[in-house]
Every structure is written in C-alpha cells, then in structure tokens.
Amino acid sequence: MLTGKQKRFLRSQAHHLDPIFQVGKGGTNDHLMRHITEAIETRELMKISVLNNCMDDPKEIGREAAEAVGAELVQVIGKTIILYKESKDHKTIELPR
Template structure:
C-alpha cells in the first residue's frame, strides 16, 4: 500500500493538481475493469491525476473512490464534488 502522505505533502499535491484536467472519467457503468486499467496507466504516466465521477449520489461516488484507490494502490489527495485527485508514487522515477 502507498505510504500515507503528510499534511504538507497533501497541500503541495493539491496545489500541483489545481491546473490539471480530468484524465479518467467514471461514467454510467461505474467502476469497470477498463476504468481501473485507464487509471492505473494514467498514474504510471503522471503520478498525480484528476478523475471525474459522474452520478449524483454522493455516497456512491465516495464508495467508488475507495474501491478505485484500493484497486490501483493510490491515495486520495482531494475529493471536491465530482472530482477526485489521486496520487501514487511512480517507483520507476
């Protein structure tokens, strides 16, 4: 599992993520295998990404977020409305 980030690290990552556009979208079919693969690939390429979650049920979005973070071994940096900011250290760097 990814090491826990400190408050200082989280603030720095939030600042870095501010200008990012979502690179993964979780649509009407929810958290599918292709969404997980796409998220994994995006994290390998960028370490820090935004994910847009469609759907109006906040609890459902939170559950999808938890499941996605677990599936790709990422840490949630920020959750604002339908946007998630995820981070995972790239071990190749």
C-alpha cells in the same frame, strides 16, 4: 500514508490538471481500473471526474479506485477525485517532508 502537508502540496499541483478519466452511469469496472493504473504510473498525479448520471458516491469511487490501483486518495471534492501514486520510472513530483 500522506501527511496533511503533502496532501496540501499535491492539491496545489493538481489544481491546474484536467480530469483524464470520467466515471459514468456504468460506474467503475476492471477495464477502467486497468487504464487508471497505466496512466497514473506515468503521471503520478491525476484527476478523475464523476459524471452527473453516475449514481455511486464519489467518495466511495475514490476509495475503490485508490485501493484498486495502489494509489493514495488525495482529495474528493464535489465530483472530482484526485489520486497520487509515486512512479517507479517517471518520478517528477518531489513531496515535502
């Protein structure tokens, strides 16, 4: 579980990132979750964009994605989701206490 201070730090780190994945009208599926799992292991921090034609709630998609890949949901702002998962092999982000 992330503290407020850690979430603020991760939000500042994610500010300059571009979304890597987009969730469209098909919503989420196992294929997308598998790709997110692989990508977050190397990046630790990522943005996911929810397109306008997706009828699902971005907050629900964020919770679903975080649970499926074992990551922390840092923030859902508008249609952008920020996820964080500490990497085992490619650790680059040092969280504040």
